[in-house]
Amino acid sequence: MRRLIALISVVLLSMMIPGGLSASQVWPEARPVSIVVPFAAGGGTDIIARQIQRAIQRFTEAPIVIRNMPGAGSGIGTNEVLRAKPDGHTLLLSGTHTVTATLQGLTAGSIIQLDHIASLNWDPFVIAVLDAAPYKTLQELVDAGRQAPGKITIGHAGVGALTHLTAEALNKAAGGPWTVVPFEGGARLIAGVLGNVVTSGVFSQSEVQAQAGRLRPLAVTSLRRTTLFPATPTTTELGFTNIPQGSFRAISGPKGIPMEVRRAIASSVARAMNDPHWIQYARESGLVKTYMANEELERYFAVLTLDLSKLLRQVGLMK
Amino acid sequence: MEPLLQGLAFVLQPTTLLWIVVGDIVGIFIGALPGLTATMGLALFLPVTIQIDSLTAISLLLGLYFGAVTGASIPAVLFGIPGNPNAIATVFDGLPMARKGQAGIALGGAVIASFIGGLMSTAALLAASPALARFSLLFGPAEYFSLAVASLTIIASVSGSSLLRGVVMGAIGVLLATVGIDTMTGVRRFTFDNPFLASGIGLVPVLIGMFGITQALDDAARSRDLHQIVTQQLGRLFPSLRQLLGMWRIILESSWIGTFIGLLPGAGASVAVVLAYERAKQISPRPEEFGTGRLEGVIAPEVANNACIGGGLIPTFTLALPAEAAAVPILAALVIHGVTPGPLLFTSQPHFIYAIIFAMIVANVTTCIFQLGGIRVFIKALSVPPTLMPPLVILLSVLGAYALNGWMYDAVVAVAAGILGFILKRAGYPLIPLILGLVLGPMMESEFRRMMIITGGDMTVFVTRPLSLLLLAAGAGSLIRQLVHQRRLAQRGAVSP
Numbered sequence: 001m002r003r004l005i006a007l008i009s010v011v012l013l014s015m016m017i018p019g020g021l022s023a024s025q026v027w028p029e030a031r032p033v034s035i036v037v038p039f040a041a042g043g044g045t046d047i048i049a050r051q052i053q054r055a056i057q058r059f060t061e062a063p064i065v066i067r068n069m070p071g072a073g074s075g076i077g078t079n080e081v082l083r084a085k086p087d088g089h090t091l092l093l094s095g096t097h098t099v100t101a102t103l104q105g106l107t108a109g110s111i112i113q114l115d116h117i118a119s120l121n122w123d124p125f126v127i128a129v130l131d132a133a134p135y136k137t138l139q140e141l142v143d144a145g146r147q148a149p150g151k152i153t154i155g156h157a158g159v160g161a162l163t164h165l166t167a168e169a170l171n172k173a174a175g176g177p178w179t180v181v182p183f184e185g186g187a188r189l190i191a192g193v194l195g196n197v198v199t200s201g202v203f204s205q206s207e208v209q210a211q212a213g214r215l216r217p218l219a220v221t222s223l224r225r226t227t228l229f230p231a232t233p234t235t236t237e238l239g240f241t242n243i244p245q246g247s248f249r250a251i252s253g254p255k256g257i258p259m260e261v262r263r264a265i266a267s268s269v270a271r272a273m274n275d276p277h278w279i280q281y282a283r284e285s286g287l288v289k290t291y292m293a294n295e296e297l298e299r300y301f302a303v304l305t306l307d308l309s310k311l312l313r314q315v316g317l318m319k
Numbered sequence: 320m321e322p323l324l325q326g327l328a329f330v331l332q333p334t335t336l337l338w339i340v341v342g343d344i345v346g347i348f349i350g351a352l353p354g355l356t357a358t359m360g361l362a363l364f365l366p367v368t369i370q371i372d373s374l375t376a377i378s379l380l381l382g383l384y385f386g387a388v389t390g391a392s393i394p395a396v397l398f399g400i401p402g403n404p405n406a407i408a409t410v411f412d413g414l415p416m417a418r419k420g421q422a423g424i425a426l427g428g429a430v431i432a433s434f435i436g437g438l439m440s441t442a443a444l445l446a447a448s449p450a451l452a453r454f455s456l457l458f459g460p461a462e463y464f465s466l467a468v469a470s471l472t473i474i475a476s477v478s479g480s481s482l483l484r485g486v487v488m489g490a491i492g493v494l495l496a497t498v499g500i501d502t503m504t505g506v507r508r509f510t511f512d513n514p515f516l517a518s519g520i521g522l523v524p525v526l527i528g529m530f531g532i533t534q535a536l537d538d539a540a541r542s543r544d545l546h547q548i549v550t551q552q553l554g555r556l557f558p559s560l561r562q563l564l565g566m567w568r569i570i571l572e573s574s575w576i577g578t579f580i581g582l583l584p585g586a587g588a589s590v591a592v593v594l595a596y597e598r599a600k601q602i603s604p605r606p607e608e609f610g611t612g613r614l615e616g617v618i619a620p621e622v623a624n625n626a627c628i629g630g631g632l633i634p635t636f637t638l639a640l641p642a643e644a645a646a647v648p649i650l651a652a653l654v655i656h657g658v659t660p661g662p663l664l665f666t667s668q669p670h671f672i673y674a675i676i677f678a679m680i681v682a683n684v685t686t687c688i689f690q691l692g693g694i695r696v697f698i699k700a701l702s703v704p705p706t707l708m709p710p711l712v713i714l715l716s717v718l719g720a721y722a723l724n725g726w727m728y729d730a731v732v733a734v735a736a737g738i739l740g741f742i743l744k745r746a747g748y749p750l751i752p753l754i755l756g757l758v759l760g761p762m763m764e765s766e767f768r769r770m771m772i773i774t775g776g777d778m779t780v781f782v783t784r785p786l787s788l789l790l791l792a793a794g795a796g797s798l799i800r801q802l803v804h805q806r807r808l809a810q811r812g813a814v815s816p
Contacts, residue, residue: 195456
């Protein structure tokens, strides 16, 4: 009898091992993978993270879990990943926010202490004014600022964030015609422009889209025109140089993940980005697809770090 | 008429009703647990709603929102810990009522008040949305600054026995609010290179500490028998109709305060409840009894915090501008489902708006039913021996603070705030101005500095803009009134010893 029980237990226990696990699969193992989102649930980066999580989950057995760890301009969540075991089961929704946070010393390590695995997208910014305002082009806004110094203001959604650096970079490229005004978050900035507290603002595309008819987009900070604002010129077209292209988002992990695991994660991300739901979501949100993996992405992060450190020095947020 | 019926028909579908009820029950639990806020609950439920259609999704979220705001009154009354920042003022008279053996009426009254406040602001949303939405844009940096100054002055001058102590505590709160990354320049203040301090001193941990832990320490020190609260027969849950009718002015004014403060991005329910409480004190024939367990003191803030929901949703729907933090996930749900918020929503998709209004009404009704129905169960579960009460409250407080972000730092802040609060309370310093200073400090400072950037340092703007001037005058008025009042008391004391 006892033997029988032992036998049955062994059989039952062996059935608990998931069938999908085979020797050839290096990632994920049969346990949860967490993607740390260093922002609060419900924000722009969080929504993107949840969309990619769902896309990866469709063909992955191990549960993929989003963990929101907001605080210190994404520094808290980044620290969590820096401390994690490099086994591919703790990942970071990284990007330009990770670069600015590490450069400003908000994290316990630098950007090269992370393994950058695969990139997701660019989310370009839009410079917009009140629809009732007399400025039809970005050049008119520049001219108005030159004629009446201190009268034309440009708002951004937070000190040290990329909208801030974009506002400063634009102002510098135009010869400094505007006064740059910080706001706490996108919603306050929208209220500021709608309420005529500031003349213009640096917004995300979805924010301007939600205010269609009340905000007039003057320029988009991407290299090419976007699907959401095909009639709006890019800052590159308008001759502005060294302007950040918007929020860049990628998947990174702690340093030291074995290369075959990194490749496996990168190919899962690539597969998720071909998911029809993701493609539809990305198109409707005006996200610019960009896929780079591992070595190529590492090089790209190095370039981003160099560019953004120049801007951060310029505004005095980095010594 | 047709869109109205379409909206009604949609909400009365069994699946919609079911989702609203699910939202309600989850919401009440989230609200009742200190540390879990309405905003957090909504954000966590947002991914769930991606799978279902837009109206059902919004209905579920609205149910959760009303549930969470109403549920926060339960621990506020029973333990003196506000389950959410929007229940801070419910503690003032809720806990003393429970101590007097009127926990039932306090809990029931809070639910009824929430119901009325929710309905009033829903009515405002229905009747005057586009017009009211414009009001929230009239508030620029100058007005926000003056609003913060006025609220802080009013609270500092009316709470506690001494004007000076109130002002000192308010100032300490404002000072504590400066810890963290300065939002105007990015400079780190008082952070000692600690990433948690860089995020500032959280309002919710301080709130939990100064109400929950301070209260528990106070009770332990007095070895007061808390057992009576938890095991007492609840008795009557409903305040009598006459009692409620007698408070019509307080209810009406609290609804307005809640709706208007709700409209303003960044002001928040914790400001509305304190203002409503103070206003109720002014209206009441017996202001001196506030804080000793008066029903009005529970009704006013509970009307106001639910009214804030409707108020906050007005600019969310009409301007795509989430005025309350909790409205952000609701806006996100709209956008995810491809509904474009804006004034056009009212003309292009009226059935959608009507459905939302009906969902709000249903959410109000079901929250009311479920919370009243569940209260007895909730209380029974808490019949613990008296000596265990203070440790239990401390445990709940520490857990709640930790649950907020999963940071030990927040739990440490809660404990430190609790001990500091205990010492200050014993020394006779009022804690409310300190907490309000923490709420309003960042707004006051950043709006002032934003205005200075825009005007190039011209400070006259605060008195040349009419709304701003009006608010500053209200603050000054309450300060002067309190000074005169204190002098009169002192004189009377001198004349007739």
